[in-house]
Amino acid sequence: ARQLAVVIFANLSFQPCNTTSLVCPELLEILVAAASSTNDDTKMNAITSLGNLCRFEGNNSVLANYDEGAVIRVLSHVISSNRSTSNDVRTSAARALLKLTRNSSVSWWDKHGLTLDLLATAVLTDSIISVRVRAAETLKELSRRLSTNTDLLDALVKATRTSDPGSKCCIAEALQIMSTNVGSRKMVAEHPGVLNALVAMAMLDD
DSSP states (O other), X not given: OHHHXXXXXXXXXXXXXXXXXXXXXXXXXXXXXXXXXXXXXXXXXXXXXXXHHTTSHHHHHHHHHGGGTHHHHHHHHHHHOTTTSOHHHHHHHHHHHHHHHHTOOSOGGGGOHHHHHHHHHHHXXXXXXXXXXXXXXXXXXXXXXOTTOHHHXXXXXXXXXXXXXXXXXXXXXXXXXXHTOGGGHHHHHHSTTHHHHHHXXXXXXX
């Protein structure tokens, strides 16, 4: 019954007119729990539902702040669980997290340093290119909102070591975005590893 209920939630979440009514603590509790299920079908349907709800900016503050960031945590955990979760499910989780980031204007990521590090690790080591690129794109989107966040800078420095050209470009663009903020330039320049990372990237052929 639980699996069927989650399937129904996923179906309903595809309809734009339902997205506001579906964002409630009771449903989010179910979806977060289902996204942690050992059953890949249940997990996929839960993440699909969350991804659909993330498409609408009005939902994102509620989604991001639910249970002190439970949605962010579960999506990042699924992305990083490459030994126990199918690649399709992890790709869907990366897509949902990117949607949540793109459609939000609030800086709730200040409390999620561990997730930032998990994203950097995904950029570096994930075996699936779609996960690597979406993780890099998420870090890039966050650079627009967290211009003075040292955890984000740590993650970006770590992610610059990626050998994937598309991901490396996203990370370089993220650092560029942060460098355009006058208030954060000193912090960026003085942050451990940033200048060395920039030198390493500058020595690469385009």
